[in-house]
Amino acid sequence: xxxxxxxxxxxxxxxxxxxxxxxxxxxLSISIVFDISEHVDDFIDSEAPLKAIIFxxxxxxxxxxxxxFIGLFTFISVIFFTSKMASNSEIIxxxxxxxxxxxxxxxxxxxxxxxxxxxxILGNFVIPHSNIKMLDFKNTYIKGKYYNTESNIHxxxxxxxxxxxxxxxxxxxxxHRFSLERVENNKLVSKLMSQYxxxxxxxxxxxxxxxxxxxxxxxxxxxxxxxxxxxxxxxIHPKEFKTRVNEAEKMNLFELNDYxxxxxxxxxxxxxxxxxxxxxxxxxxxxTFILTIIGVALASRKxxxxxxxxxxLGLLLSFSYIMFMQITKVFAVSGSTDPFIAVWIPNIxxxxxxxxxxxxxxx
Numbered sequence: 605x606x607x608x609x610x611x612x613x614x615x616x617x618x619x620x621x622x623x624x625x626x627x628x629x630x631x632l633s634i635s636i637v638f639d640i641s642e643h644v645d646d647f648i649d650s651e652a653p654l655k656a657i658i659f660x661x662x663x664x665x666x667x668x669x670x671x672x673f674i675g676l677f678t679f680i681s682v683i684f685f686t687s688k689m690a691s692n693s694e695i696i697x698x699x700x701x702x703x704x705x706x707x708x709x710x711x712x713x714x715x716x717x718x719x720x721x722x723x724x725i726l727g728n729f730v731i732p733h734s735n736i737k738m739l740d741f742k743n744t745y746i747k748g749k750y751y752n753t754e755s756n757i758h759x760x761x762x763x764x765x766x767x768x769x770x771x772x773x774x775x776x777x778x779x780h781r782f783s784l785e786r787v788e789n790n791k792l793v794s795k796l797m798s799q800y801x802x803x804x805x806x807x808x809x810x811x812x813x814x815x816x817x818x819x820x821x822x823x824x825x826x827x828x829x830x831x832x833x834x835x836x837x838x839x840i841h842p843k844e845f846k847t848r849v850n851e852a853e854k855m856n857l858f859e860l861n862d863y864x865x866x867x868x869x870x871x872x873x874x875x876x877x878x879x880x881x882x883x884x885x886x887x888x889x890x891x892t893f894i895l896t897i898i899g900v901a902l903a904s905r906k907x908x909x910x911x912x913x914x915x916x917l918g919l920l921l922s923f924s925y926i927m928f929m930q931i932t933k934v935f936a937v938s939g940s941t942d943p944f945i946a947v948w949i950p951n952i953x954x955x956x957x958x959x960x961x962x963x964x965x966x967x
Contacts, residue, residue, distance in 0.1 A: 616711035624681040628670055635669060650745040660741045664734035671726045675891040676922055678719055682899030683918040690906045705966035716896040720889040727885040728857040735853045760869060761840050764788060777803035777842045794819050803842045810838050852878050876936050879943035887947045897958040901965035925954055
């Protein structure tokens with residue numbers, strides 16, 4: 605039996621991966637220079653140490669930025685080196701030697717699989733770990749500390765127990781107009797109302813101030829209890845009110861899944877941005893296959909326009925793809941479209957486009 609990959613396959617894979625890593629290294633170098641010029645005043649004003657700037661920020665920023673545009677640079681790399689091969693009549697020579705167009709795609713898809721796998725591992729495990737230091741650096745020296753703009757906070761803190769706050773102050777760890785309801789068999793059995801609740805850092809407990817408790821027994825009889833202050837052990841921590849969306853970027857795949865499930869248990873409904881982030885970590889790597897097929901189909905034909913025409917067509921398609929993804933994300937964030945569908949619709953549409961272009965190119 606013939607080996608799965610032959611000499612011509614390794615030749616194409618070397619060109620593909622070599623062009624990809626060269627192009628992404630060049631753009632990263634340029635981006636770092638521009639980012640330094642943009643943030644140099646922040647670094648000076650906050651007196652950020654040089655060691656922290658290099659090792660905590662930029663060393664962890666590189667994989668994040670590279671993975672953000674990995675699909676685009678996969679596409680550009682395919683267009684660039686395949687157009688060059690086509691202009692040198694290398695593609696014609698390969699096909700004339702008895703290699704089918706489908707067989708020609710093998711090294712491209714192997715390369716796309718390697719890049720896509722790298723992107724999936726980076727997005728789900730490597731980047732969340734590196735984001736811990738990078739985002740902490742940004743919060744300390746660029747963005748400042750945590751803040752919370754939520755009001756009318758509703759959470760299910762455990763099955764049958766619901767909490768409400770009109771607003772929460774993260775600086776004093778105080779929740780205002782607090783209520784706690786306990787429901788059994790779809791009936792209210794107890795409700796606590798309080799002017800405010802505060803986190804006691806020494807006891808690591810919540811203290812409820814100026815409260816009254818309304819208990820309802822099975823016969824419907826109500827009992828009221830009043831008090832000035834009482835300690836409680838709510839199964840919720842102040843840090844949960846301080847979570848920004850970018851805090852989810854510090855979570856690996858398993859931690860993000862656990863966080864989403866815990867928030868669903870608490871009755872949080874506006875999880876669209878977290879679900880979008882979760883699904884993007886898979887749909888992004890998958891896009892490398894789609895963009896590779898489109899790139900090969902466009903660039904493998906020898907045309908009068910040469911590389912310039914191929915790159916122009918490629919950029920037009922790739923940017924329309926990115927724009928389409930951003931539009932569908934807006935619908936998901938607004939709650940009008942399921943996040944999974946919104947994230948995967950661009951891949952589905954452009955998979956169909958890729959198949960049509962592939963069939964055209966293979967004739």
